[in-house]
Amino acid sequence: xxxxxxxxxxxxxxxxxxxxxxxxxxxxxxxxxxxxxxAAQQLGYQPNVLARSLRQRETRTIGLIVADILNxxxxxxxxxxxxxxxxxxxxxxxFNSDEQPEKEARAIDTLRGHLPQGLIVVPTSGTRxxxxxxxxxxxxxxxxxxxxxxxxxxxxxxxGGARAATDHLIGLGHRRIGLIVGQQDISTAVxxxxxxxxxxxxAGLSPCPExxxxxxxxxxxxxxxxxxxxxxxxxxxxTALFVGNxxxxxxxxxxxxxxxxxxPEDLSIVGFDDSRWxxxxxxxxxxxxxxxxxxxxxxxxxxxxxxxxxGRPAHLQLSTELIxxxxxxxxxxx
Amino acid sequence: xxxxxxxxxxxxxxxxxxxxxxxxxxxxxxxxxxxxxxAAQQLGYQPNVLARSLRQRETRTIGLIVADILNxxxxxxxxxxxxxxxxxxxxxxxFNSDEQPEKEARAIDTLRGHLPQGLIVVPTSGTRxxxxxxxxxxxxxxxxxxxxxxxxxxxxxxxGGARAATDHLIGLGHRRIGLIVGQQDISTAVxxxxxxxxxxxxAGLSPCPExxxxxxxxxxxxxxxxxxxxxxxxxxxxTALFVGNxxxxxxxxxxxxxxxxxxPEDLSIVGFDDSRWxxxxxxxxxxxxxxxxxxxxxxxxxxxxxxxxxGRPAHLQLSTELIxxxxxxxxxxx
DNA sequence: GTGAAAGCGCTAACAC
DNA sequence: GTGTTAGCGCTTTCAC
Numbered sequence: 001x002x003x004x005x006x007x008x009x010x011x012x013x014x015x016x017x018x019x020x021x022x023x024x025x026x027x028x029x030x031x032x033x034x035x036x037x038x039a040a041q042q043l044g045y046q047p048n049v050l051a052r053s054l055r056q057r058e059t060r061t062i063g064l065i066v067a068d069i070l071n072x073x074x075x076x077x078x079x080x081x082x083x084x085x086x087x088x089x090x091x092x093x094x095f096n097s098d099e100q101p102e103k104e105a106r107a108i109d110t111l112r113g114h115l116p117q118g119l120i121v122v123p124t125s126g127t128r129x130x131x132x133x134x135x136x137x138x139x140x141x142x143x144x145x146x147x148x149x150x151x152x153x154x155x156x157x158x159x160g161g162a163r164a165a166t167d168h169l170i171g172l173g174h175r176r177i178g179l180i181v182g183q184q185d186i187s188t189a190v191x192x193x194x195x196x197x198x199x200x201x202x203a204g205l206s207p208c209p210e211x212x213x214x215x216x217x218x219x220x221x222x223x224x225x226x227x228x229x230x231x232x233x234x235x236x237x238x239t240a241l242f243v244g245n246x247x248x249x250x251x252x253x254x255x256x257x258x259x260x261x262x263x264p265e266d267l268s269i270v271g272f273d274d275s276r277w278x279x280x281x282x283x284x285x286x287x288x289x290x291x292x293x294x295x296x297x298x299x300x301x302x303x304x305x306x307x308x309x310x311g312r313p314a315h316l317q318l319s320t321e322l323i324x325x326x327x328x329x330x331x332x333x334x
Numbered sequence: 335x336x337x338x339x340x341x342x343x344x345x346x347x348x349x350x351x352x353x354x355x356x357x358x359x360x361x362x363x364x365x366x367x368x369x370x371x372x373a374a375q376q377l378g379y380q381p382n383v384l385a386r387s388l389r390q391r392e393t394r395t396i397g398l399i400v401a402d403i404l405n406x407x408x409x410x411x412x413x414x415x416x417x418x419x420x421x422x423x424x425x426x427x428x429f430n431s432d433e434q435p436e437k438e439a440r441a442i443d444t445l446r447g448h449l450p451q452g453l454i455v456v457p458t459s460g461t462r463x464x465x466x467x468x469x470x471x472x473x474x475x476x477x478x479x480x481x482x483x484x485x486x487x488x489x490x491x492x493x494g495g496a497r498a499a500t501d502h503l504i505g506l507g508h509r510r511i512g513l514i515v516g517q518q519d520i521s522t523a524v525x526x527x528x529x530x531x532x533x534x535x536x537a538g539l540s541p542c543p544e545x546x547x548x549x550x551x552x553x554x555x556x557x558x559x560x561x562x563x564x565x566x567x568x569x570x571x572x573t574a575l576f577v578g579n580x581x582x583x584x585x586x587x588x589x590x591x592x593x594x595x596x597x598p599e600d601l602s603i604v605g606f607d608d609s610r611w612x613x614x615x616x617x618x619x620x621x622x623x624x625x626x627x628x629x630x631x632x633x634x635x636x637x638x639x640x641x642x643x644x645g646r647p648a649h650l651q652l653s654t655e656l657i658x659x660x661x662x663x664x665x666x667x668x
Numbered sequence: 669g670t671g672a673a674a675g676c677g678c679t680a681a682c683a684c
Numbered sequence: 685g686t687g688t689t690a691g692c693g694c695t696t697t698c699a700c
C-alpha cells in the first residue's frame with residue numbers, strides 16, 4: 001500500500017500539498033492538483049482511513065446492533081440503515097446480539113474501541129445499562145425502546161397495530177381471542193399486549209389471562225404457546241390467535257397444523273410483521289405489516305440529525321397496516 | 335474517552351509500562367500490573383483500536399461481501415463468518431453487493447482504506463477484476479468462484495447436488511424436466527446446469543434447450559421463467575422443474591399456483607437450498623440442502639489459515655443433501 | 669522491570 | 685499556494 005508520502009514524492013510536492021490536493025482541491029493550484037491526482041492514480045493510492053480518523057478524531061463510522069440478523073425483519077432494518085449510511089459516506093459496523101444482553105454488551109465494548117460516531121441499536125433488556133459506558137455517543141433505538149431518556153427512537157405504532165389486529169378478529173365474530181407475544185421486558189411485546197387489551201375492552205370483552213402467553217421471540221416459543229392454548233377443551237380454547245412477532249407466528253401455524261386444526265375454518269391467525277413466508281404459505285397470512293426498511297432508513301437519518309448537532313432526542317413513530325389475507329375468517333361454531 | 339496516558343498518569347507509570355501491563359502482563363512486575371489494571375478499570379479505559387492498528391500495522395479486521403443479505407442463505411453465510419471471526423477476536427466489515435459488480439467494486443474500495451487483513455467474498459461477475467486492486471490480500475471466495483487463481487474457495491458440490499435432484503425426478507418417472515438456474519457468469523449456475531445435464535445423459539435422456547431458462551437469482555426471474563415453461567402445450571410442458579436457487583424457487587412455486595397447477599400432482603418441483611419457507615409452505619418442498627452456516631465457518635477458518643501463512647490457496651467443497659418432502663411425485667399422466 | 673523516544677499515515681496550524 | 689511541523693494514541697525498540 002502506497003502512502004501519501006509516495007504520492008507527494010512522485011508529484012514533487014510536500015505531503016501537506018498532496019493531502020490538500022486530494023481532499024480540498026480548491027486550496028491548491030490547478031497544475032499541482034493535476035500532478036498529484038495523476039501520481040495518486042498511478043500508485044493506486046487509497047488513503048489510510050485509520051490514520052485519517054486518528055488525526056481528525058472522526059471515523060465516519062456508525063455502529064448497528066440488531067437482535068437477530070437471521071430474522072428477515074432485522075435484515076431489512078439493517079439494510080435500510082446501511083444503505084442510508086453509505087449514501088452519506090459512512091461505514092456501518094454491524095453486530096448481532098442474538099437477543100442476549102451479554103452478547104450485546106460485548107458488541108458495545110468492541111464497538112467502543114473503534115470510535116463510532118453514533119450507534120443504532122435494537123435494544124435487549126440490558127441496553128440501558130450497557131449504554132452507560134458510552135455516555136456521549138448519539139444513540140438511536142430502533143424498533144424497540146429501552147427507556148433511556150438520552151436516545152432518539154424510531155418505532156412503529158405497536159399499540160395501534162395490535163388494536164387493529166384484534167379489532168379485525170372481533171369484527172369477524174371471535175370472542176375468545178388468544179394472545180402470544182414476546183418477553184415482557186421488551187417494549188414491543190408490552191405495547192402489543194396493551195393494544196390487544198384496549199381492543200377487547202372497547203368491545204366489551206374482558207381480557208382473560210389464560211388466553212395470554214409470552215415467549216422469547218423464537219419459533220419454538222410460538223409453537224409451545226400455541227400448543228398450550230389450542231389444547232384447551234373445545235368450548236374454552238380460543239377460536240383466534242393474535243401473535244405479536246413473525247418467528248413465533250411460524251411456530252403457531254405449525255402447532256395448529258400439528259393439532260389438525262384448519263386455518264381459518266377452525267382457527268384464525270393474525271401475525272405481526274409481514275414477510276415472504278407470510279405471503280406464500282397456505283393460506284396466505286393476515287398480518288400487521290411494518291415498514292421495516294423505512295424504519296432503518298429513518299433511524300439512520302435521525303442519527304445523522306443528532307451528529308449534526310440537531311439538539312435533543314426525537315421520537316419518530318411509523319404506522320402499521322392491516323393486510324387481510326386468508327388466515328382469518330368467522331369462527332366456525334362457537 | 336480516556337487514553338493510555340490517563341491510565342499511566344493515574345497509575346504513576348510511563349505509557350510504555352501501562353501499555354505492557356495491559357497487553358503483555360508477563361513483562362511487568364506484579365504490583366505495577368495491578369496498579370495499572372485498577373487505573374484502567376477506574377477510568378473505563380478502552381484502547382483506541384485505530385491508534386493500535388496504525389502502529390502495529392494489523393487491524394484484526396476482515397472484510398466480508400455477500401451478494402444479498404436479505405436472502406436467508408447469505409444471512410446464514412454471514413453469521414457463520416462473523417461468529418467465527420469474533421471467536422478469534424476479529425471484527426468483520428460486512429458489505430452487500432446486491433449482485434451488482436459496481437456495488438461490489440465500491441465495497442472493495444471502501445474496505446481497502448480500512449486495511450482488512452483478509453477478505454471473504456461471494457463473488458459477482460466482476461470480482462476477479464476488482465480484486466486486482468488488492469494484490470496481496472488473502473482472499474477466500476465463498477459459495478461461488480470467480481476463477482481467480484490466488485483465492486481459496488469454499489463451495490458446495492453443485493454438480494453432485496444438481497445431479498441428485500435430477501436423478502430423483504427421473505427416478506419418479508419424469509422425462510420432461512425443466513431447469514431454471516442463475517446467470518451463466520456465476521459458477522454455481524453453470525455447475526448446477528452441468529449436474530442436470532449429467533443426470534439426463536446418464537439416464538439416456540437428451541437435454542433440451544427449450545426446457546432450460548436462466549435468470550438473475552431473484553424471485554421475479556424464477557416466476558417469469560416458470561411461467562414460460564409451464565405455459566407450453568400440455569404434451570410439451572415439463573412435468574417437473576429443478577430450480578437452482580432459493581429465491582427463484584419461490585417465484586416458480588407462485589407461478590405454478592397462478593397457472594392452477596397442483597404440486598406435486600401436476601408439477602413436481604425440487605429447489606436448491608433449504609429454508610424455513612421451503613419447510614413450511616404447502617406442500618413442503620423437496621430440496622437440495624446446503625450447510626450454509628458451516629460454509630461461512632469454513633470460509634473464515636480458511637482465511638485464518640492463510641493469515642497464519644498457511645501457504646497456497648486451498649479448495650474446500652462441502653456436500654449437499656437431497657431432502658425429499660412433498661413437492662415431488664410421479665408424473666400424473668404423460 | 670521500567671522509562672524515553674520514535675514513528676505508524678495522516679491533516680491542520682502556522683509560516684512564508 | 686505551498687512547505688514545515690506537530691501530534692492524534694498507541695506500541696516498540698533501545699537504554700538503563
